[in-house]
Amino acid sequence: MNKKKVMSRVVSFLVYGIVAVFFIWAISNSYFNYIFSQSSTFLYLLKQHMQLVLVSSLLAVGVALPVGILVTRRSFRRAEWIVSNTVNLGQTIPSLAVLALMISILGIGFKTAVFALFIYSLLPMYRNTVAGIDSIDENLIDAARGMGMKPIQILFRIELPNASYSILAGIRTAVVLNIGTAALAYVVGGGGLGVWIFTGIQLFDNGYLISGAIPVTLLAIFVDYLLRLLERKIVPKGSKPPQET
C-alpha cells in the first residue's frame, strides 16, 4: 500500500469516526425526536424542500442548457460575453440580497424562493455547458462537417454527447448546492426544512436545528449519488475523462 492510499484511509476513517460520534451524541440527547414526534410536519417540510429544489433546478436546466448551447453556435458567439457576464453577475449578488430584492417584486412565499434558487443554479449549469462544448476538439467538428453532417446532427450526435460529462457535472454541482441553499427559503416564507433550522436557532433548540439540518445534508448526499449514477448511464464510454481513483 502506498503513502497516498494510507492517507486516504486515515482521513476517511477520521471522517466516519466524527460522523459516528456526532450521531451518537445527537441520538443520546434525543435530538432527532421531532422527526418522529412531529412526523407529519417533518414530511410536509421535506416535501416542500424537495419541491423548491426540483422546480428551481428544472427551470435552471431549462434555461441554462439552451442558452449555453445557443451561445456556442457560430452566429451567436458574439453574444457569449454578454450572457456570461450577466449570469456571473447573478451569482455575485449575496443570496440574502437576492431574496430581499425578490420579496419586493414577487412578494413572500414559494415563488420568491424558487426564483432565487433558480438564479443561483444558472451559473454552474450554464458555465459547464459552454465549457463542455468549447472543450470539444475543433477538428472533430471539422470532420463532422466535412462528412456532410447537418448542424443539428453535429449538435446532438457529436457536441452534446461529448460535452455531457461536463454538463451533467454542472447540473450536479448546482442541484447539490441548491439543496443546501433552499434552507434559506424560510426567510422569505418559502417553507422547507429551513423552517426547523431557523426555529432551532431562534429557540436555541438543538433538537429542531438538527432535525432540520441533518435531513438536508442526507438529501444532498443522496441526490449527489443519484446524479452520479445518472452520469454513469448517460455519458458515452469514450467521452469520459480518464478514470479518477
Next chain:
Amino acid sequence: MITFDKTTKTYEGGVTAVDGVDFTVEKGNIVVLLGPSGCGKTTLLRMVNRLETISDGKITIDGEDSMSLDQIALRRKIGYVIQSNGLFPNMTIEENVMIVPDLLGWKKKEKRERFNKLMEMIGLSGEKFGKRYPHELSGGQQQRIGVIRALAADPPVMLMDEPFGALDPIIREKIQDEFLQIQREVKKTILFVSHDIDEAIKMADKIVLLRGGEVMQYDTPSEMLVRPKNEFVREFFGKDRAIKSLSLHTINDLQEVIGLANMDETISDTITINVNHDLRNTLSMLLNQEADQVIVIDDEGNKLGAITIDIVQKYLHFEIKAKPTLVQKG
C-alpha cells in the same frame, strides 16, 4: 475527376489564399498538393467540399459544378480524412466508420457487411474492434480507421489533408504502403495535401506544387524532380532531388534500360535484393557495404544479376540526360 477552373479564394481584407488555380485530377489518380506552409494547399482542398467558399472561378466534380449541388449532399459524396483522424470519442469504431452510410440511410445489415469488409482491407478484425472506442486504439490504428471511414460509402472522390502527418516515420511508411495497396483496388480520385516531399513523391501520380496560392508546377513526380520549371521548384525539392527521384524507380526499370552487371561466382560474401526494390533504398544499401556483392533476385528467387553503385549512377545519368520523360511509376 476534379477540375479546378481559375479557382480563387480571397479573404475579407483582400488576402488571396488561392489564386486562379487551374488543373485537373484525373479519375483514379492521386494528386498531391505540395508546398510550404501558408501556400494555400489546405484551403484549396477544403474548397472542394465547400468547407471554404469559392470566391471566384469554379470547381467541377465529374463534370458537375460543385456550387450547383446541395452542400450536404456534396460532402456525403466526398470522402474526407484529416490529420488528427477526427474520430468521434463518443462513438464506437463501427459507429464512427459507418457515419456517412448511416446519414445516407443504409440498412443495418448493409452497414455491418460494409464495415467488416473495410476492416478486412486494413487487416483489422471487425468483430474484435467494432465495439471498441477510439481511445482504446493506437495512433496508427486510429488513422487507418479514419481512412476507411472516408471510404465507407464508397465515394468516387476523396480529400485527404495530411492524413499521415501525425504518425511516426515507421508507422507512416507502413500505412502509406497499405493505402497505395487499397488505392490499387478501389481506384478513387484523390486530392492529397502534404508538406512532406518524400511522401508526395511516393503517393502522387501527379504533384501540384503551390506557392502563395499559385501553381508553380503541375507534373508527375519524376518530371518535377528531373525537370523543374523554375528556381522555386528546383529549390523546393533540394539538391538531393536526383537521389529522391531514384525512389520512383525499381531495379526492374534499371534492368530493362541498361541491364544488370554480371555476377561474380567467386565472391562468397553476398546478399540478395528483390527486383521490385526501389533504387533509392538499393543505393543506400550499396553504400552501406553490407556485402561484397549484391545479387538481384526475382519473386521466385531466381538470380538475375548483380547491382553496383556504378550501374545505378549510369542509369540515373541516362534517365536525366537521355530521356525526355522518365518511366512513370505504377
